[in-house]
Amino acid sequence: MTTYSYFPGCSLKGSGRAYEESLLPVLRALDVELEELDDWNCCGATAYMAVDEVRACVIASRNLALAEKLSHKELLAPCNACYLVLNKTQHYMKESPSVQGAIQKALKAGGLTCKGTQPVRHPLDVIVNTIGLDAIRKRVRRPLTGLKVAPYYGCQIVRPYATFDDQYNPTTMDRLLEALGCTVVPFPLKTRCCGGSLTGTLPEPGLHCSYLILKEALRRQADVIATVCPLCQFNLDSYHDKIAGKWGAVRIPTVYMTQLMGLAFNMNERELGLYRGFIPMKPLPASKPAE
Amino acid sequence: MKLKKRIIQYEAERVVGFADEIRNVPGCEELRSCIQCGTCSGVCPLSTYMDYSPRQIIGMVQSGFKDKALRSHTIWLCASCYSCAVECPRKIRITDIMYELKQRAIQERIYPRRFPIPILAQEFNKMAQTHGRVTENVLAAIMFLKSTWWTAFGMWRLGLGLMRRGRFPLHLESIKRKDELNRMLKTLDKVTIDMLHDERGKGEPARGGGR
Numbered sequence A: 001m002t003t004y005s006y007f008p009g010c011s012l013k014g015s016g017r018a019y020e021e022s023l024l025p026v027l028r029a030l031d032v033e034l035e036e037l038d039d040w041n042c043c044g045a046t047a048y049m050a051v052d053e054v055r056a057c058v059i060a061s062r063n064l065a066l067a068e069k070l071s072h073k074e075l076l077a078p079c080n081a082c083y084l085v086l087n088k089t090q091h092y093m094k095e096s097p098s099v100q101g102a103i104q105k106a107l108k109a110g111g112l113t114c115k116g117t118q119p120v121r122h123p124l125d126v127i128v129n130t131i132g133l134d135a136i137r138k139r140v141r142r143p144l145t146g147l148k149v150a151p152y153y154g155c156q157i158v159r160p161y162a163t164f165d166d167q168y169n170p171t172t173m174d175r176l177l178e179a180l181g182c183t184v185v186p187f188p189l190k191t192r193c194c195g196g197s198l199t200g201t202l203p204e205p206g207l208h209c210s211y212l213i214l215k216e217a218l219r220r221q222a223d224v225i226a227t228v229c230p231l232c233q234f235n236l237d238s239y240h241d242k243i244a245g246k247w248g249a250v251r252i253p254t255v256y257m258t259q260l261m262g263l264a265f266n267m268n269e270r271e272l273g274l275y276r277g278f279i280p281m282k283p284l285p286a287s288k289p290a291e
Numbered sequence B: 001m002k003l004k005k006r007i008i009q010y011e012a013e014r015v016v017g018f019a020d021e022i023r024n025v026p027g028c029e030e031l032r033s034c035i036q037c038g039t040c041s042g043v044c045p046l047s048t049y050m051d052y053s054p055r056q057i058i059g060m061v062q063s064g065f066k067d068k069a070l071r072s073h074t075i076w077l078c079a080s081c082y083s084c085a086v087e088c089p090r091k092i093r094i095t096d097i098m099y100e101l102k103q104r105a106i107q108e109r110i111y112p113r114r115f116p117i118p119i120l121a122q123e124f125n126k127m128a129q130t131h132g133r134v135t136e137n138v139l140a141a142i143m144f145l146k147s148t149w150w151t152a153f154g155m156w157r158l159g160l161g162l163m164r165r166g167r168f169p170l171h172l173e174s175i176k177r178k179d180e181l182n183r184m185l186k187t188l189d190k191v192t193i194d195m196l197h198d199e200r201g202k203g204e205p206a207r208g209g210g211r
């Protein structure tokens, strides 16, 4: 049994709660426990960086400090944006004496300390590179044979820091999905931008980014898109009406990789939060539960 | 034959020292080494929607065309995907430069009027600061009310759909130890004001101002 500190981030408590609902039981099934940071705050995300970068780092550093207080070795951040912001803050702490100075002064005023050296990891990395595909294969009760999946990673999990995979053609999730029995379709847009927060602010260019990804997934005859980020999931799943009105219908469900893992582990669909998506997944192709 | 639109820049528009100011910001140091190869514009998924390509923006900053760069739509269209930054042959962190330009534009209040993105950024900032957490749907509502409120009417279906799926929290998320965060941010204010005096004190006041 391993325990990680856990920084859920705002989305996983709001519009992306299906991610948390599927992440926790799936990790538990693999003998990994998470301890949520006590009183964590918003990581700052990209919107904060646009107002004041140093401030964004300070806000994020409070979470790093809270994580260092716990006795676990590593911190898990499932949202791509949180994952990047926390990593970026650590980079800045190392690279820039002025940012480091500001952070330390501010933390001191809050009665906290932070070295900034604890590894911040994404569940995808932990699941494949630490838990390992063999353990996953052993836990699969109902292989997702015949399910064609387009793996969509998003930007910030691999860029700008290639922490555990290639910056344009990552394959970690591909291997995971194969271990679950899925057929992974070739998907060259796997790290193209989904539009980020533009979909809400400037729909025309923002939604067009999402549209291109959805269309490509359909062209590749995928049944479902797998994501590892709550904002990507939201963008690819929630705006189908608007997208259809502008460029034509591209209906395809988008789910979290952890939901697919849960299905392969034969967990309850409802408990995995699958009903929370706008475009429902088709019932799985009949496959007998393995003995 | 169609005439090609050319941008004419006048020497008088240059703000001497602007490039150096930006270069002093952590993450923007390599600005000077841009060779205008255009790789950034080529890989940028949003460049087709931008009024100036990322390469042009870097060029403007390099040569001190501050006003044009800060007024551009480009900086607000940048979705922070970091494609440009990892491909740039001179290792320029274009995304971070875009962030810095957004910050300048907000500070000097010269972004396009009723343009929702700066408003989102500011409201996000406020909410994260006062509550410690962000409740996305409330944030979206405030943002639409402050900028393009009429589009909020078009969003009611999305809100309803989220509500039906239990993804629309009705209470405002908040942290418990707000005083801890506030003390941190107050201290930071003092630190950054000192830093601003050191680093940016020499900068010129914004031109044009207003919108």
Ligand code: SF4
Binding pocket: B033, B034, B035, B036, B037, B038, B039, B040, B041, B054, B055, B058, B087, B088, B089, B090, B091, B092, B094
């Ligand atoms: S890719 Fe780099 S060097 Fe090339 S134009 Fe863009 S910023 Fe300049």
Ligand code: SF4
Binding pocket: B040, B043, B044, B045, B046, B047, B054, B077, B078, B079, B080, B081, B082, B083, B084, B085, B094, B095, B098
């Ligand atoms: S980070 Fe911004 S400028 Fe760079 S490629 Fe992405 S959207 Fe374009």
